[in-house]
Amino acid sequence: MVTPDVQQSGPDHTAVFAAPERWGLRVQPAGPGRAARLAVEDVALADVAAAVGTPTYVYGAGEIAARFQALARACRSHPTLIGYAVKANSSQAVLTHLARLGAGADIVSGGELRRALVAGVPADKIVFSGVGKLDAELDAAIAAGVRSINIESVEELERVAARAHALGRVASIALRLNPDIDPDTHPYLATGLRESKFGIAMSDAAALATRARALPDLRLVGLACHIGSQILDESPFLASFERLSGLVRALRADGAPLRQLDLGGGMGITYAPGDRELDVERLGAALTAAVAPLGLELVLEPGRYLVGSAGVLLTRVVGRKRNGERDFVIVDAAMNDLLRPALYGAYHPIVPVDLAAGERPPIRADVVGPVCECGDFLAQDRLLSPAGPGELLAVLAAGAYGMAMASTYNSRPLAAEVLVHGSEFAVTRARKTVDDLIADEQVPAWLAR
Template sequence: MHHFNYKNGRLHCEDVALDTIADDVGTPVYVYSAATLRRHARVIADAFDGMSCLIAYSVKANGNLGVLKTLAAEGCGADVVSGGELMRARKAGIPASKIVFSGVGKTRAEMRLALEEGIHQFNIESSAELGVLSEVAKSVGKTARVAVRVNPDVAAGGHPNISTGKSGDKFGVPWNDARTTYAQIAETDGVEAVGVDVHIGSQIDDIAPMRAAFEKVMTLVKDLRNDGHDIRRVDLGGGLGIPYRSTDNPPPPSAYAQMIREVTEGMGLEVILEPGRVIAGNAGVLVTEALFVKPAPQRNFLMVDAGMNDLMRPALYQAHHDILPVRERGADDEKVRYDIVGPICESTDKFAAERDMPCIEGGDRLAVMSAGAYGAVLSSQYNARPLVPEVLVDGDRYAVIRRRPDFDEMIALESMPDWLS
């Protein structure tokens, strides 16, 4: 469910018309619904009610401070994969005791920062990383609480590029090496094994592969306890899918929670979850304005002012996003088939191919739906285009939570060498 609906012929975010925001801020612009963020966080929390559970929102999905602050108020922790994400979470008021540091390539500086902040745990992904973390922890007089991310060789995810739990993926310790890695931890100063971590992919629309992976992890937990390790946490990652199409029907958080209850029953474990897309995905849209229609022999190109530098998912994953006109059209309006493309000088700069839409003219505005996750965070200034502003709506009020930089700000980090001055 989300809070984007037509009212009086105009698409609204909660009680604010998207046209109002576009008139004020310009296009393209990301718009997020605080009510949707809160609702999704509460649905997940309610599904796990009564369990020892840390909901560590995945900052990489959408790391805007306004979004993080909204979720911090709901009691969410944070799953971070960089020092920058860690500092974003802390600045938004998320306690370090609720922060999990994931990621396959942490630097020594990032490890030191996380240790000094006192985070909940590190998810380590290799023996080599373990050795570096031990050195850093000893150098600052700390003990790092760690979980080993294991690779269970279970394929899942909506696209090969977001499947992370299959043998051959760069993520995690190979399944057959897991117990050896924990034995290494027991003999290494500066680190303490407290849990097991697993994450098999993103945009998963079937609980079966998750259950298969989690059941393997529970077997490993038992083996590790028999080996003498005090395993008291299990981090089950994220990855639950969302409906990008109106016809999509991914499993609800309640079904996901019930499966986890069944798998972990009687184990006495704290469960850590890392939801990202399922909280933020349908809480945001990208509003763009049509420039003109370019007729071609085999298709009509609908040129819009947003580009792949603003929303990378269609180019990167061939991802589908529903696209709605901001001005409501009748169900019987004649449809025109368009390729909806942006101004970037790349052939992959395409939001939709052969999409049937009501007739669109220059100046009409469109909302690219389900753009709240992996949208603004993946944006760039390619083709010297400024980053897209982000707006947070809460009821009938809204605020710009990232403004669009001007040209001088875009190049402020650059300078001429002396010999060119």
């Protein structure tokens, strides 16, 4: 059951306008004939909407770079690979930007492997995770020479060995362990619990490591785990480290040539105005200090942390209505554009682009889209500035798991995507038309007769 939004102390825009940088935004001062307005870097969101239309995802390259560099600085005392979790946002422009900053990639499919390589991520910085890797995907990863394939089961271990043998290659692998750590997050985001489909039980790890080292087509290079997402302190990561470190020491004592310890991703961001922020400097210092005595390179797989606050879903109000005691603000973005509120009950701040709109007395309403589902909402029972037809709203913290989870449900073309750099912006994914969707399909010849 999806629950209504958390109780607000005030409208979202009150907090956002006071500290826009928490959500990767700036306020562009008022100019001749216009009020102050929200901007990503030096580009006003209203100018993007005028040029590109809505709904549109807008990403700030500067915010992405700042977050990557902050995490890199936090881990500067120890060799650390920051492997961006491609599933968070697979935009080719975003990937290329991160590759140029020095990021590696955490991938979960053959498609993400191809995207990362095309974006310029070196294969030796790519970690292949995921519980259902296909033979063709394994072949591509082995042929590319990825840094490691994270093994999820004894069956997968044998299958990777067989694929490597068939290709005449030695595959570098890590064992993804399930440390049974509760990260205190949404149940759908908790991947390191005993009942999760992910990872190898700790009780089976030593035997599987022995088997891996006995197979000549495999090279065991490390251990890995990933316990969940939207984690806002270092404690769950350190708990995972404690579970894995004993096995690391035992394997090293037995002569295993381990080189890395992958503690996964899941670093969180600010969504609701009352959310606390991750202290990334403290996190990095704690994790590097823990791993350093083992002499292994640390691997981290942030996704949301790098791109979440860098993204805005720009949408325009279609109309307003009232059913009984409930008010609705209807917008042109919908659950097919941003699924997280319907899927997780996730909270995304929704604010007017024009700061003058924030001076109106707030209303309590649902923000809904045109999709024919009761679950089509971006916010429920939300206190917000009233907005009329044609006005622009910004759905914040939408850079992760927004476009990546989007669909064309109700034959709605995917939103456009825009990347901002300083005072410039470029369309990185053009909006398709319904005719484009139809052109992708085929009608059988027997129906055309």
